[in-house]
Amino acid sequence: MRGFEFEQADDVQQAINRHGSSDALIAGGTTLLDLVKLDVMQPEKVVDVSRLPLKRIETLEDGRLKVGALVSNTELAKHEIVMRDYPVLSEALLSGASTGLRNMASTGGNVMQRTRCPYFRDPAMPCNKREPGTGCSAIEGINRNHAVLGTSEHCIATHPSDMCVGMVAAGATVVVEGSQGVREIPFEEYHLLPGETPEQEHDLLAGELITHVILDPPRGGGQSYLKLRDRASYEFALASCAAIVNLEGDRISEARVAMGGVATKPWRATAAEEALKGQPATRETFERAAEAVMQDAVAYSHNGYKITLGKQAIVRALRDATAAARA
Numbered sequence: 001m002r003g004f005e006f007e008q009a010d011d012v013q014q015a016i017n018r019h020g021s022s023d024a025l026i027a028g029g030t031t032l033l034d035l036v037k038l039d040v041m042q043p044e045k046v047v048d049v050s051r052l053p054l055k056r057i058e059t060l061e062d063g064r065l066k067v068g069a070l071v072s073n074t075e076l077a078k079h080e081i082v083m084r085d086y087p088v089l090s091e092a093l094l095s096g097a098s099t100g101l102r103n104m105a106s107t108g109g110n111v112m113q114r115t116r117c118p119y120f121r122d123p124a125m126p127c128n129k130r131e132p133g134t135g136c137s138a139i140e141g142i143n144r145n146h147a148v149l150g151t152s153e154h155c156i157a158t159h160p161s162d163m164c165v166g167m168v169a170a171g172a173t174v175v176v177e178g179s180q181g182v183r184e185i186p187f188e189e190y191h192l193l194p195g196e197t198p199e200q201e202h203d204l205l206a207g208e209l210i211t212h213v214i215l216d217p218p219r220g221g222g223q224s225y226l227k228l229r230d231r232a233s234y235e236f237a238l239a240s241c242a243a244i245v246n247l248e249g250d251r252i253s254e255a256r257v258a259m260g261g262v263a264t265k266p267w268r269a270t271a272a273e274e275a276l277k278g279q280p281a282t283r284e285t286f287e288r289a290a291e292a293v294m295q296d297a298v299a300y301s302h303n304g305y306k307i308t309l310g311k312q313a314i315v316r317a318l319r320d321a322t323a324a325a326r327a
């Protein structure tokens with residue numbers, strides 16, 4: 001671990017002014033400190049944003065829900081509006097990490113968390129994401145936990161967040177602020193595919209910070225988040241699915257499906273949504289939707305099981321969301 005300067009910001013403008021491209025922000029610190037200790041991130045300066053006035057959750061006039069970047073994962077999951085109108089997000093949040101970590105973890109920090117690829121976290125190993133141009137150790141290495149959707153020949157790491165999968169399903173906008181002003185980015189476009197530049201993980205420019213995430217107006221229907229993992233708690237997803245199902249009689253009028261654990265970014269499964277629209281809410285329909293998502297999947301030496309697991313996650317999440325819609 002290398003030394004770094006440390007500063008505290010009391011308002012958003014200070015945070016913007018005080019951090020440059022070689023610096024890092026710290027909110028809850030549950031990701032950043034690990035990566036600094038491992039020498040994976042080497043900021044010259046760390047700017048503490050935990051005191052910024054970004055801790056509110058408020059309903060906007062247009063029905064959207066504005067969530068401050070410093071709202072903790074616990075507060076967001078347990079907020080009465082989120083539990084009532086965005087249960088898929090509440091479930092996703094509560095499936096992540098542990099109670100202690102969720103109490104510290106912030107909304108902005110969760111959006112910005114880095115991959116858990118072990119080669120990324122080991123500076124002795126080549127990794128295009130950590131050190132562009134050095135190669136990807138996972139493609140020919142141990143890739144059991146890696147992605148089958150959205151990969152490239154340069155990186156196959158998964159995005160590890162549960163919260164982000166719930167947000168993609170619910171629909172959201174990321175609000176960022178920097179010296180050039182405020183920008184709003186559709187949540188689905190915020191995280192980037194690895195392509196030829198896996199080191200570019202998101203659409204945040206140097207000097208900007210996330211101030212809010214705004215959730216779309218509630219979609220109603222039945223909602224469910226299913227997370228499949230090696231052990232029942234304190235573990236990242238091998239495959240997860242967030243599903244929102246709206247019914248008209250026995251047919252699906254509208255569905256939103258997002259996936260985690262199988263893709264290089266929080267994955268909107270539009271192929272499933274198209275396969276579900278207007279169809280009877282039956283297991284056969286859910287299976288067709290799951291097939292549609294995974295037809296583009298690419299397996300590597302150890303992660304082919306994720307194609308089957310991902311399909312099972314979709315079918316089960318749709319089954320549970322449909323049951324909730326009927327209840």
Ligand SMILES: Cc1cc2nc3c(=O)[nH]c(=O)nc-3n(C[C@H](O)[C@H](O)[C@H](O)COP(=O)(O)OP(=O)(O)OC[C@H]3O[C@@H](n4cnc5c(N)ncnc54)[C@H](O)[C@@H]3O)c2cc1C
Pocket residue numbers: 024025026027028029030031032033049069073095096097098101104105106107108109110111112113160161162163208209210211234235236237
């Ligand atoms: C053991 C363990 C298990 C975990 N399990 C899960 C899990 O199952 N599911 C899951 O989803 N997550 C899991 N996590 C990850 C956890 O959710 C994240 O560490 C947490 O959400 C990060 O939030 P933070 O506030 O602590 O971020 P920090 O560590 O403070 O920051 C993380 C990154 O975000 C940047 N950042 C922070 N705030 C902002 C902002 N406002 N604008 C721009 N950049 C910002 C920082 O510079 C840093 O790069 C786990 C973490 C650990 C350590």
Ligand code: SF4
Pocket residue numbers: 115117118119120126127128129130135136137138139146154155156157198
């Ligand atoms: S999968 Fe991505 S993060 Fe992992 S070693 Fe390859 S380039 Fe690095």
